[in-house]
Amino acid sequence: MNSFQFTKMHGLGNNYIYVNLFEEQLQESQLSEIARNVSNVYTGIGSDGLILICPSDKAPVKMRIFNNDGSEGKNCGNGLRCVAKYAYEHKLVTETEFQIETLSGLVQAKVHTENGTVKLVTVDMGEPRLLKAEIPMQGEAQSKTVNEKMEFAGKVYEGTAISMGNPHIIFYVDDIEKAPVTTLGPIVEKDERFPEGVNVEFVQVVADNEIHFRVWERGSGVTQACGTGACAAVVSSVLNQHTTAGKETTVHLAGGDLLINWDSNGKVLMTGPAEVICTGTYYLP
Numbered sequence: 001m002n003s004f005q006f007t008k009m010h011g012l013g014n015n016y017i018y019v020n021l022f023e024e025q026l027q028e029s030q031l032s033e034i035a036r037n038v039s040n041v042y043t044g045i046g047s048d049g050l051i052l053i054c055p056s057d058k059a060p061v062k063m064r065i066f067n068n069d070g071s072e073g074k075n076c077g078n079g080l081r082c083v084a085k086y087a088y089e090h091k092l093v094t095e096t097e098f099q100i101e102t103l104s105g106l107v108q109a110k111v112h113t114e115n116g117t118v119k120l121v122t123v124d125m126g127e128p129r130l131l132k133a134e135i136p137m138q139g140e141a142q143s144k145t146v147n148e149k150m151e152f153a154g155k156v157y158e159g160t161a162i163s164m165g166n167p168h169i170i171f172y173v174d175d176i177e178k179a180p181v182t183t184l185g186p187i188v189e190k191d192e193r194f195p196e197g198v199n200v201e202f203v204q205v206v207a208d209n210e211i212h213f214r215v216w217e218r219g220s221g222v223t224q225a226c227g228t229g230a231c232a233a234v235v236s237s238v239l240n241q242h243t244t245a246g247k248e249t250t251v252h253l254a255g256g257d258l259l260i261n262w263d264s265n266g267k268v269l270m271t272g273p274a275e276v277i278c279t280g281t282y283y284l285p
C-alpha cells in the first residue's frame, strides 16, 4: 500500500488525520511511523497525530489514536467527537446515538445534526479513574492524588491525577496566560512517577462552573485542545471544591469551549464541535 485516502478533522483545533479502515488497509507494524510522517508539517500533512476508524466486534466503530511522536494513546475526546461525526455522515451508523470502542473501553456518542450535517457531539466518557493504580502513577496504589505536593525541577507543585482512560495531571494557576505549559509540561510528561507518561494540564478557575485550560499532551506537546484533559480538569476541580458536580462547566481551551458535566451518575459528559478540514490522498514516503 503506497497511498491511502484521509480526512483531516479537528475538535477545537486539536486536529488529526483520520483514516477509514473500513475502506483502507494499513500495516500494523507501520502505524507509528505513519503517525509521525503524516503529522509532520514540513514533509507530511501536519497534525497532532493519526486516528484510525476501525471495524469492531463490540460497537459499530472502534477508534485508535496515535500521537505525533508515533506513540499510541488509549483515548481522545476531541477525536471521539470527530469519529462520531464521520461515522454518522459516512453511514457507518444509522442512529444518532451509538457506541464507539476505544482502547480504554466503550463510550456512548450522540450526534446533533443540522440538515444532516453533524455540528455538535455529546460523548458520555464514562467514569473517571482516580486511584494511583488506575492513572497509573507511583505511590500507594489504592490512594487518590488530589492536590498532592510533588517536586519537579527543584520546585514543589500541587497536582491532581485523573485518568479518563488516559493519564492526566492537573495543576492550578492564578493566570492561565502565565502557565508553565512548555517548561514544566515536558518535564512532568516523562517523569518516572508516571510509568506510561502523562498529559499535563494547567487550570485557572474563573467561577463555580467556568475554568480556563491549557495542555501539554503526552506524545504531542502543546495542542489547541484536549477533550479527555478537559474532562479530567472538571473532575479535578470538583474534587478540589473549585466547581460543583452535576452542573455543566464551561472549559475555555485555546481552541474554544467545551461543556463538561460530571453528572450525578458519576459519568463525565462532554459536548463540543467536530469539523472536517479537508480530504485527500496521502502518498507514503
Ligand SMILES: N[C@H](CCC[C@H](N)C(=O)O)C(=O)O
Pocket: 014, 067, 072, 073, 074, 075, 076, 077, 078, 079, 166, 167, 199, 217, 218, 219, 220, 223, 225, 226, 227, 228, 229
Ligand atoms: N487530544 C486528545 C488526547 C490525546 C491523548 C494522548 N496525548 C495520550 O493520552 O497519549 C483528547 O482530545 O482527549
